[in-house]
Amino acid sequence: MPETFWYALEVTLNGLMAGVMYALVALGFVLIFKASGIFNYAQGVLALFAALTLVGIMEGQVPFAHMINAIFGTSVHHFGFKVPALVAILLTAGVMTLLAVLIERLILKHLVNQEPIILFMATIGLAYFLEGLGDVMWGADIKKLDVGLPQGINDAIESTTYELFGYGLFIDTLDIVAAVVAAALVLSLTLFSQYSKQGRALRAVADDHQAALSVGISLRFIWVLVWSIAGIVALVAGIMWGSKSGVQFSLSLIALKALPVLMLGGFTSIPGAIVGGLIIGMGEKLFEFFIGPMVGGATENWFAYVLALVFLVFRPQGLFGERIIERV
Numbered sequence: 001m002p003e004t005f006w007y008a009l010e011v012t013l014n015g016l017m018a019g020v021m022y023a024l025v026a027l028g029f030v031l032i033f034k035a036s037g038i039f040n041y042a043q044g045v046l047a048l049f050a051a052l053t054l055v056g057i058m059e060g061q062v063p064f065a066h067m068i069n070a071i072f073g074t075s076v077h078h079f080g081f082k083v084p085a086l087v088a089i090l091l092t093a094g095v096m097t098l099l100a101v102l103i104e105r106l107i108l109k110h111l112v113n114q115e116p117i118i119l120f121m122a123t124i125g126l127a128y129f130l131e132g133l134g135d136v137m138w139g140a141d142i143k144k145l146d147v148g149l150p151q152g153i154n155d156a157i158e159s160t161t162y163e164l165f166g167y168g169l170f171i172d173t174l175d176i177v178a179a180v181v182a183a184a185l186v187l188s189l190t191l192f193s194q195y196s197k198q199g200r201a202l203r204a205v206a207d208d209h210q211a212a213l214s215v216g217i218s219l220r221f222i223w224v225l226v227w228s229i230a231g232i233v234a235l236v237a238g239i240m241w242g243s244k245s246g247v248q249f250s251l252s253l254i255a256l257k258a259l260p261v262l263m264l265g266g267f268t269s270i271p272g273a274i275v276g277g278l279i280i281g282m283g284e285k286l287f288e289f290f291i292g293p294m295v296g297g298a299t300e301n302w303f304a305y306v307l308a309l310v311f312l313v314f315r316p317q318g319l320f321g322e323r324i325i326e327r328v
Contacts, residue, residue, distance in 0.1 A: 006167035011289045012282055017175030019261075019281020020182045021244070024237040025254050026261040026273040027185060028230040033267045034193075035202050035226035036108075038119045042127035044255025046096070046231055049134045051238030051247040053095050055145050056138040057088040063137045085147040089235070096231030104224045112219070131252060140249065145242035149177055178240045182274060185236065189229070189270050198225060260308035266318030275319060280304045 028043040056063065060079040069075055083091070107126065111119055150173040162168035193199040204212040205222045212219065241251055257280070265276025284303045292299045311318065 003167065006165065006169070008286070008289060010169050010171075011285045013169065013171055014175070015282035015285030016278050017172065017179060017281070018285065019277040019279065020175070020179045020274070021237075021240055021277075022254070022257050022261050022280055023274045023277025024178065024182055024185070024233065024240060026258040026265065026277055027182075027189070027270065028233045028237070029255075029258060029262055030265075030267060030270055030273045031189070031226050031230045031233065035205055035222055036119070037116060038123060039116075039267075040230070041120065041123040041255070042130060043230065043234060044252040044258070045127040045130045045134075046099075046234035047238040047241065047254065048247075048249065048252040049099075049130045049238075050092055050096055050231065050235040051145060051242040051251060052134045052138045052143070054088055054092045054147075054235070054239065055143045055242070055247050057083050057091050058085060058147075061138060066139065067136060089147065089239070092235055093232055096235055097228045100224050100227035100231050103227055104220055108223050108227075109220060127252070131249065135249070143242075143247040145239065145247050147239060147243065149174055149239075149243050151243065172244075174240070174244055181236060181240070185233065186270055186274050193270065198222075202226060257304060260304035262318070263308040263311050264318055266320040269318070269320035272318060272320030280307070283307060 025044060025047060028046065029040060032038055032040040032043070055061075060081045060083060062068070062076050062079060065077050069077075103126065107122055111122060152173060154171050154173045154176065157171050158168040193203065201212070201217045202222055202225070204215070204217055205219060212222075237254075238247070238251070241254060245251075261273060261276040261280050263276070264279055265272025265274070284300045287303045288297070288299045
């Protein structure tokens with residue numbers, strides 16, 4: 001087969017792997033939207049904050065060190081020890097759960113029954129607050145995140161495909177790990193949503209807040225639960241993206257690429273987030289490969305949004321979203 005075919009296949013596979021990374025962020029949006037009808041603009045910043053906290057705990061960094069030194073004239077930066085990756089991940093998950101409790105108590109409980117636009121604006125304010133808080137707590141410098149995940153070109157795939165087809169496919173091992181983790185997350189969240197008592201309560205709240213309250217479901221508990229789960233998902237996304245490209249404040253911008261994923265998959269579908277991510281990831285890579293040279297390149301910057309616009313025109317609820325029919 002011609003080399004162009006194998007290169008296109010390699011581009012496709014790498015696009016699918018990139019789509020999995022987009023989908024990890026989109027999952028957090030879907031979870032919160034399903035439970036509360038809130039489009040959480042802060043989801044990308046949650047991934048950034050989780051990654052910053054994880055690095056800070058692993059390195060034994062003193063939170064708010066710069067502020068403490070400026071106020072008291074000290075020069076403390078680290079505790080003098082490092083924390084194992086697994087323990088640091090568990091501690092960070094605890095921090096994200098605590099953050100979910102604070103968000104519910106300080107913000108969400110005061111906005112019950114408010115218009116969706118007010119809730120959306122609240123998440124915008126929350127996003128900028130968390131970004132500033134992460135900067136003050138852990139510093140604004142680019143940080144390296146290493147939790148022991150394998151990285152680099154997968155030698156087994158490269159050598160096997162070269163022996164079989166005479167062309168070695170270059171696939172990043174970290175992308176494969178991300179795909180496996182994303183699949184496990186989707187399966188776990190789907191089972192949780194369908195079969196657990198809390199999952200059924202979450203779906204009841206998503207259908208009708210007032211009806212759920214009338215049968216004894218605690219809206220506040222559901223919000224804390226879903227924001228906690230979204231925080232854990234953000235932590236996973238932060239680990240994958242941080243391991244791939246370093247922990248930096250541009251990490252919060254990955255939320256923008258999650259928007260087309262949601263438009264394709266549907267705002268209320270957990271599997272749809274994965275399918276939408278795969279379509280966006282594969283589509284933008286193949287479009288750049290085949291069409292990019294004809295139009296000057298850089299099509300990855302806008303392809304996803306154009307595709308999402310097409311879906312909004314012809315199928316606004318997305319591939320797996322629920323069609324909303326209002327009877328008057």
